[in-house]
Amino acid sequence: MRRGEIITAGILALLSLYMMWESTELEVGYIRGTGPGGGAWPFWLSAVMLVCTVVIAINWARRTSPPSQSTEPVLDAEGRKMLLQVGGGLLLFIGLIDILSMYGAMAVFLFYYLWFLGRHTLLLSLTTAFLAPIGFFFFFEGLMRITMPSGLSFTAPVFNLLYDIIY
Amino acid sequence: MEILGLLAGGLIEALEPLNLMLIMIGVTVGLWIGAMPGLGSVNGVAILLPITFLVPPGSAIIFLAAIYYGAMYGGAISSITLGIPGASTAVATTFDGRPLALQGRAGLALVTAAIASFMGGTVSVILFTAFAPALASVALSFGPPEIFALMLLAFATFVGLGGDDVPKTILSICLGLVFASVGYDQISGAPRLVFFDISGFLHGINFLVLAIGVYGIGEMIWTIDSTRGTITTTESKMSLKSLKVDTREGISRGWKGMTIGSFLGFFVGVLPAAGATPGSLMAYGVTKMVSRNPREFGKGHPGGVAAPEAANNSASTGSMLPMITLGIPGSPTTAILLGGMIIWGLTPGPRLFIDESEFVWGLIGSFYVSNVAALVINIAFIPLFVWMLRMPFTILAPMIFVLSVVGGYAAVRDMHDIWLMLIFGLSAFFLRKFDYPLAPAVLAIVLGPIAEPTLRQSLLLSSGDPTIFLTRPVAGPITIIAIILILLPLFKVILDKLRGRKQGV
Numbered sequence: 162m163r164r165g166e167i168i169t170a171g172i173l174a175l176l177s178l179y180m181m182w183e184s185t186e187l188e189v190g191y192i193r194g195t196g197p198g199g200g201a202w203p204f205w206l207s208a209v210m211l212v213c214t215v216v217i218a219i220n221w222a223r224r225t226s227p228p229s230q231s232t233e234p235v236l237d238a239e240g241r242k243m244l245l246q247v248g249g250g251l252l253l254f255i256g257l258i259d260i261l262s263m264y265g266a267m268a269v270f271l272f273y274y275l276w277f278l279g280r281h282t283l284l285l286s287l288t289t290a291f292l293a294p295i296g297f298f299f300f301f302e303g304l305m306r307i308t309m310p311s312g313l314s315f316t317a318p319v320f321n322l323l324y325d326i327i328y
Numbered sequence: 329m330e331i332l333g334l335l336a337g338g339l340i341e342a343l344e345p346l347n348l349m350l351i352m353i354g355v356t357v358g359l360w361i362g363a364m365p366g367l368g369s370v371n372g373v374a375i376l377l378p379i380t381f382l383v384p385p386g387s388a389i390i391f392l393a394a395i396y397y398g399a400m401y402g403g404a405i406s407s408i409t410l411g412i413p414g415a416s417t418a419v420a421t422t423f424d425g426r427p428l429a430l431q432g433r434a435g436l437a438l439v440t441a442a443i444a445s446f447m448g449g450t451v452s453v454i455l456f457t458a459f460a461p462a463l464a465s466v467a468l469s470f471g472p473p474e475i476f477a478l479m480l481l482a483f484a485t486f487v488g489l490g491g492d493d494v495p496k497t498i499l500s501i502c503l504g505l506v507f508a509s510v511g512y513d514q515i516s517g518a519p520r521l522v523f524f525d526i527s528g529f530l531h532g533i534n535f536l537v538l539a540i541g542v543y544g545i546g547e548m549i550w551t552i553d554s555t556r557g558t559i560t561t562t563e564s565k566m567s568l569k570s571l572k573v574d575t576r577e578g579i580s581r582g583w584k585g586m587t588i589g590s591f592l593g594f595f596v597g598v599l600p601a602a603g604a605t606p607g608s609l610m611a612y613g614v615t616k617m618v619s620r621n622p623r624e625f626g627k628g629h630p631g632g633v634a635a636p637e638a639a640n641n642s643a644s645t646g647s648m649l650p651m652i653t654l655g656i657p658g659s660p661t662t663a664i665l666l667g668g669m670i671i672w673g674l675t676p677g678p679r680l681f682i683d684e685s686e687f688v689w690g691l692i693g694s695f696y697v698s699n700v701a702a703l704v705i706n707i708a709f710i711p712l713f714v715w716m717l718r719m720p721f722t723i724l725a726p727m728i729f730v731l732s733v734v735g736g737y738a739a740v741r742d743m744h745d746i747w748l749m750l751i752f753g754l755s756a757f758f759l760r761k762f763d764y765p766l767a768p769a770v771l772a773i774v775l776g777p778i779a780e781p782t783l784r785q786s787l788l789l790s791s792g793d794p795t796i797f798l799t800r801p802v803a804g805p806i807t808i809i810a811i812i813l814i815l816l817p818l819f820k821v822i823l824d825k826l827r828g829r830k831q832g833v
Contacts, residue, residue: 166762173499180506183521187513196788199513202780203521206502206509213499226493228762235761240553247549248754251729255746263737267730274729279722289723297734305367305375307738 162231167221174214180207246278262312262320264294295323303327334685335457338693341686342390346383350391351694355702358398359709365406365540365735368415369399369644369661377668385672386687390694392668393648396661397449397698400604400644401706404441404637408434409713410728412544412735416535416774417604417640420612422543423767424625424632430551431628434714435570440578440630441637442706444586448638449699451590452597452645457692460653460681470599472785473796477806478596479779480797481813482606483772485613488813492765504769507533508776515784528744535773536739537749542766544732545753548725550760555721571707582634585615593639597646604643605774611639645695652676652688 181204188198189205221229236244250273257266268290276286301307302323311320341347361372372395380388403418408425421441428437483501487494510521511532522529579586589611596607615635616625625632644661651662655676669676674684681688719727736749756766790796797807 162761165758169758169762169764179523180521183523187516187518187520191787191792193792196515196784196792199516199518199520202783203506203509206506210499210502210506213495213502216495217493217499220493220495226763235758236553239556243553243556244549244757247552251545251733251750251753254729254733255743255750258733258743258746263734267734271726271730274726275723279720279726281720281722293727293730297730301734301738305371305738307741309734309737310743 162228162233162235163221165235166226166228167218170214170217170221174211174218177207177211177214181211250274250278258310258312260312262316263309264298265312265316267294267297298323299327331457334689335693337686338689338691339696340693341386341690342693342697347387347390347690347694348697350383350387351394351698351701352705354391354394355398355401355698355705358395358400359402359405359702359705360398361395362399362402362415363405363713364402365410365412365544365731367735367738368403368417369396370664371738372396372399373661373664377664380668381671385669385674386690388672389665389669389687389691390698392665393691393694394698394701396644396665397641397695397702398705400449400641401442401445401702403640404445404633405438405713408437408441408633409716410544410731411547412728412732413539413770416539416771417608417643418636419539419605419767419770419774420608420636421633421640423612423636424627424629426547427626427628428630428633433628435710436574436577436630437633438710438713439571439574439707440582440633442703442710443575443578444582444589444634444637445641445706446699446703447586448590448593448641449645449695449702451638452594452642453692453695453699455591455594456645456649456695460649466598470802472782472789473800473803474806475599476779476782476786477797477803477810478599478606478610479775479782480810481806482609482613482775483768484810484813485610485617486765486768486771488816493763494817496764497768500765500768501772504538504772505776505779507538507769508535508773509780514777514781526744528742528748531742533748533773534740534745535770536736537745538752538773539770540732540736541749541752542756542770544728544736545750546756546760546766548728548732549753549757552725553757571710578630578634582630584618585611585631585633585635586638588615588618589635589638589640590642593642594646596639597643598649604640604647605771606778607643607646608636608639609771611635652680652691 184200184204184207187200189200190198191201192198217226220226224230250270253273254266254270257269260266261269271293272286272290275281275289276283279286301309311317342351357376358369358372361367362369373392376395377392380391383391399415400417403413403415404421404425407413407418407421408429411422411426411429413419413422425437425441428434486501487497506521510523510529512518512530513520519530589608592611592614593604593607596610597604612632612635615631616622619625619629619631621629647662648665651666653676655666666676674680674687716724732749733746737743737746740746759766786796787794796803798804
C-alpha cells in the first residue's frame with residue numbers, strides 16, 4: 162500500500178501537469194474587458210491539484226496517512242484474479258456492444274458472470290441471460306423510445322422481429 | 329383567508345377523478361423512471377409531454393408535476409438499493425443510504441427517504457402557497473457573486489465537515505471541477521481540454537459518466553474485492569411490524585435532517601440555476617454539522633438519508649416557483665414544463681396568478697395530493713425494492729453492472745462515454761484503496777458548470793477584484809462561512825497541537 166500511495170500521487174501530479182499544459186491553449190490570465198480567460202479555471206484548479214499531490218507526498222514521507230503506514234499489498238493474488246475476471250468481463254461486455262448490439266453483449270456478459278463467476282445452474286444462467294435483455298429492450302426501446310447500439314448487420318433480423326412487436 | 333379559499337378550490341380541482349387518476353399514474357411512472365440509473369424526472373417529463381396534449385392544460389401540468397414528484401421520490405431507490413445515484417439530486421443520499429442497505433437496513437433507509445421526501449414536499453408546498461410572489465423577487469436579487477458564494481459553501485462543507493484527508497478531498501473537488509470544464513468554453517466557445525485530441529471529449533464529460541463509473545462500477549468492484557464476492561447484499565426483510573419500527577426510527581433519528589432539508593432545500597431550489605443538487609448537499613452538510621454524532625454520518629445514519637431527500641423534494645417544488653411567477657426555469661425539468669405551458673397557450677409570469685388563477689391553484693393543489701400519493705405508492709413498493717436486495721450477490725452484481733452500462737448509454741448515447749465510464753470505475757477502485765474521497769468529485773462535476781460562469785461573470789463585474797465576494801451583503805456572509813469551513817481542519821490541527829503541548833507540560 163505504501164508504495165502504491167506514492168505512485169498514485171505521482172500519477173495524479175502528472176495528470177495535473179498535463180491538464181495545466183492543455184489549459185494553456187486558451188488564455189489563463191485575466192483579460193481586461195472580458196474577464197478571466199477560457200483556460201484560467203482549469204489551469205488554476207489543476208495547479209491546486211498539483212499542490213495537493215505535493216502535500217500528499219509530504220504526508221506519505223512523514224507516514225501520517227493510513228495507506229503510507231500499511232504494509233499490506235494493494236492487491237493480493239486473489240484480488241488480482243478478481244480484478245481480471247470482473248474487469249475483464251466488463252471490458253468484454255463493452256467491447257462486444259458494437260458487434261453483438263447492446264442486448265447481445267448484455268446476454269453474453271450475464272451468462273459469463275452467472276455461470277462462470279457466480280457458479281449458478283446452466284438453466285438459471287441461460288434464462289436470465291435470455292430474458293433480461295428482452296426486458297431491457299421493451300423498457301428502453303418500447304417505453305422510453307431510447308435506441309441502443311444494434312451491432313453489426315447480422316443482428317438485423319432479430320431487431321426487425323422485436324421492432325415489429327413494439328411498433 | 330383569500331389564499332385558503334383559492335387553495336381549497338385548487339384541491340377540489342386536483343381531486344377530480346381525471347386529475348386524481350393522472351396523479352396516481354404520473355407518480356407511479358415517475359417513481360420507476362426515477363429509480364432507474366441514468367433516467368430522471370427530466371426524461372420522464374420530456375418523453376410523456378406529447379401524451380399530455382390529449383387532456384386539458386390544467387390536467388396536463390398536474391400529470392407532469394406528478395411524474396416530477398414521483399421521480400424525485402424514486403431517485404433515492406437506486407441510491408439506497410444499488411448504490412448508484414440515478415440523478416445528481418440523489419448523490420448525497422448514497423452517502424448513508426448505501427451503508428444502511430449493506431448493513432441489512434435497506435427498509436429503514438427507504439422508509440426514511442419516503443417520509444423525508446413527503447415532509448420536504450409538504451413544507452415546500454406550504455411555503456410555496458404562502459410566499460410565492462415575495463420569494464420570486466428575492467430569488468431574482470441573487471446575482472453571479474451570490475450563486476458562486478453558494479457553490480463555494482457547498483464545496484467548503486466537504487472540506488470542513490467531510491472528515492476525510494483534506495488534501496485528498498480538495499484534490500477530488502478540483503478534479504471534478506476540471507472534468508466539468510472539458511469540452512467547449514461556455515463564454516468564448518473555444519474547444520478546451522480535449523485530451524489527446526480525442527473528439528469524444530468535445531461534448532464534455534457528463535456527470536453521469538463519472539457518477540455511474542464511481543458508484544456503479546468502482547464501488548461494485550471494491551465490494552467484490554473487499555468481501556471476496558461471498559456476501560448477500562442484505563438480509564433485510566419487510567413486514568408490517570418492521571415498517572412500523574422503521575418509521576418510528578426514521579422519524580426519531582432523522583427529524584433534524586428532514587427539517588433542515590425541507591427549509592434549506594426550498595430556498596436553494598427557488599434560486600434560478602442552483603436547484604436540488606446543491607440544496608441536498610448543503611442539507612447533508614448542515615445536518616452533519618449540527619448532529620450530536622457527526623462521526624456516524626457516512627456510515628449509515630438515517631439523518632444522512634433524511635436531509636438530502638427532504639431537500640431535493642423541497643427544492644423540486646421550490647424550482648417551480650420562478651418558473652410560474654417569473655417564467656425562469658430553476659432546473660432542466662421545469663424548463664420542459666415551461667415549454668409545455670407555452671405550447672398549451674399559457675404565459676408564465678407574474679400575471680399568471682391573476683389571468684389563470686384556476687390553473688395555478690389547481691397545480692398547487694395537485695402538489696399536495698401528489699405528495700400524499702407519492703408517499704403511499706412509494707411505501708407500498710418498498711417490500712419489492714427490499715426483496716430485490718435479497719437476491720444472491722452473484723446475480724445482483726452483474727445486474728448492477730448491466731444497469732450501469734445501459735443506464736449510462738441511455739443518458740449520453742455515446743460509446744466513447746461508456747469506455748470513459750469503465751476507466752473512471754477502475755480508477756475509482758484504486759483511488760478508494762488509497763482513501764481518496766470520490767463523492768466530492770461527483771458533486772464538483774455537477775456544480776462546475778454553475779460555478780465557473782458565475783465566477784467569471786462576478787470577476788468581470790468587479791474588473792477582476794475578488795473582494796466582490798466579501799463586500800456584497802448576501803454573498804459576503806456566505807463566503808465568510810465558506811472560508812471558515814475550509815480553514816476548520818487547520819484550526820483543528822492547531823488546537824490538537826496546543827492541547828498536546830499542554831498535556832506535555
